[in-house]
Amino acid sequence: MIRPMTRRFRFDLWTLVLIAAWAILLLLLVWPLSSILRASLIDNETGAFSLVHYVDIFTVKAYQRAIGNTFIAGFGGMAGALVLGVTLAFVTTRFRIMGRPLIQTLAVVALVSPPFIGAYAWIVLFGASGVVRKGLASIGISIPPIYGVAGVILVFSLKFFPHVFLITSGALAAINRSVEEAAESLGVPPWKRLFTVTFPLILPAISASALLTFVLSIADFGTPRIIGRDFNVLATEAFNLFAGEVGGNPGMASALSVVLIVLSMIVVFGQRWLLRKNVYYSNLIKKPEQQRVKGLKSFGLHLLAYTIVFLGALPTFIVVLFSFRRTNGPVFQPGLSLQSYEKVISTVSDPIWNTLLFSTMAVTAIVISGTLIGYLISRRPSIATGSLDALLMIPYIVPGIVMGIAFITRFNDPPLALTGTGLIIVLAIYVRRLPYSARSVAAALKQVGPNLEDAAISLGYSPGKAFLKVTVPLILPGILAGGLMSFVTAMNELSSSLVLYVGRTITMPVRIYLSVMDGEYGTASALSTILLTMTVVAVYAAFHLSGRKESALL
């Protein structure tokens, strides 16, 4: 008799990976976040169970204003990014525009530079002592400084539109031209066709990018903090309450964090619910054609496209330019100099090394565990891996500032006292970015048919060897590109690090943020330029590895 062929539970490598993945997520995600929920339900003084913080949310004006402002920032950023992104996507996919690679490069530059650099650059131009504002004042035109809600929405719109642009142009390029021709032959004029056929077809892409920009906008901390001034949102309010100079109010900070998470969750599930039926599959037979236009119309379209991407990339240019200016505190002096760089190298080089070290550690761990978890999710479907996949959604909706507060509350005391170490910063980045890596590996594996591994097995390779010889070489470029993009986000991580850093473990984004707050614009510019250079190098490498697909950057 040969052994019975029932499906028994077998303890193999993938079982081990599954257990380890659950352990990691419970320890670094569920456990820290539970501390926030707990703190939000406890009275700061007595330590007893209390709903006082939630009652405060509904009674204290400041908190209600923060919630309202969060919505304004979220919808404002979303609307601005959608208008700019969809317009740019439409113009570049439907009309023949010269210099398309330049447009894409500028959009990518805007995409990868951290939002707080954008906020800071706009202050340099239009702030209280902003260059443009002062210039205009000298010829008698006075405009108000950019601080406040307008600045926040402006920065969000210009910062997040590349997401919309890349997602939407992908969808626009995938519409079967025959569908639009069919509409035309049925007597629908082109302008009407746009609203009755084209937009409904790309609605899933538009709403996906709308959701993304909304969640990014309400989670962002640096922008409202730097350019918002009195415009307090939930993220900044929670940070103020937590790190307040008079002992802080951890309970209230936690309650606001919970509200922020719930808001993100509602948006994510709302989008899923809205789109539950609106997914259209079509066999792409005819690719859309680019229309040739001439004269004034062509000029107008070029002007539109280039204005959008130029404004998006402007902060980057400003920062680089001003890093070579002579400064005196917040005031830029005439003339060029390397004094800002000299100052950075001589006094604040620690953040550079910390950033490189922490990012490298986090990304190494992310790439290894993300690849294994991604394989588990896509090739070993079960209840245990399915719920793991669901759990991996959480970091998408938890803002960095909340994750930072959760980490510092949970890992302040034994059994795991990590406060003040570099490790806590690394772990926060790790758990925040792990899902992106796992999901991109899972997506890459979907492109690799399981038959390829079967073919290798039928040719005489064991399953393990088949995975190494066939699957790994095929997904390796994707893994490396994903790793580099994780590296970019890790290097630019501000909000969680800001909560978790101590003097020794300060990182570049935190240092830049502090410099801006202190008015040391020269130092901020020089450090930002160094950070941007490192970012651009990593992005370029990722771009190269992924076969120049912009989608790898999302």
Place this chain on the structure above:
Amino acid sequence: MAELRIQGLAKSYRDVRVLESIDLVIASGEFFTLLGPSGCGKTTLLRTIAGFQHQDRGEIVVDGVRIDGKPAHKRDIGMVFQDYAVFPHLSVAENVAFGLKARSLPKSEIEDRVAESLKMVRLDGYQSRLPAEMSGGQQQRIGLARAMAIRPTLLLMDEPLSNLDAKLRIELREDIRDIQRRLGITTIYVTHDQEEALAVSDRICVMHKGRAEQIGTPFEIYRQPVRRFAASFVGTMNFIPARLEGGRLFVGSQSLAFPAGTAAGELELAIRPENVHLGAREGQGEGVALRGEVRKVTFLGREAHYTLATEAGEIIAQVMDPSADFIAMEGRSVDILLPLAKIALFDRDGNLVKTGQAQ
């Protein structure tokens, strides 16, 4: 060269039985086809033989040795996939050499076998190309060469032609058949395309709902179906309600003597369109005579199909080499004869009761 013997092979997914006790004996060098609609279990059977899935019960024996306990990579079975499964990161020659490297053959022999296999599938000179630069038909030729190069004991093919266009499909199926004959390799071929099955197979197993409905040569499957499903799935078949009672066969208001032993009751009369006789009935022998109106004429080139409305139901008749006035038949009435020698009767369970051939 190997003989394959499958005994009592059964498999279920939860409560769904995908294979119900399959018994097959496939002779050495035979081209054996598993034919059936999607979901009939043919692919599951093939993948179980390959070792990618495992049966709940039953045995798989190759040349007297049970192989169902061995892992897939030790079964020495070549497989050709529907989606080609050509390794996109390897050149054509590297794809073909892939299985040879696992067998650690000397380099010179690998080179010889790669060259030989590529020549066989007519891809000589494409050695250093990448699969992405090649058409679907060429990619499947790589898949075929790759599977053949290891000189497997069995060759399994899972709908290898269904992703190709019609012309290419016929061209490649002829090539597959020629190569298989030349090498004499025992081959199991899965398809849902009955024409393809008839064209290439030594024998066919018609499968339905996890069961082997009928096993036979292409001629037997087409001309002497023993199950209603096989009769309906392969080719076109007319099914007309009929009744056997007291040694007579009743169709509509017609009846004629039909010695069928003890069989009696409600049945279905089956006849192929090419066996339906139209017009004068002299010299056609005995048969069911009906009158019908031509409802629709379908011209197919070398033949035309008439859809006829009769008192017994709708009947499709085939007219070979239709003359120019075939279309004018629409709306006319014609005499129809269903020759007894060409009919088969199936009972309610789909089993063959009687054919008219013995008469």
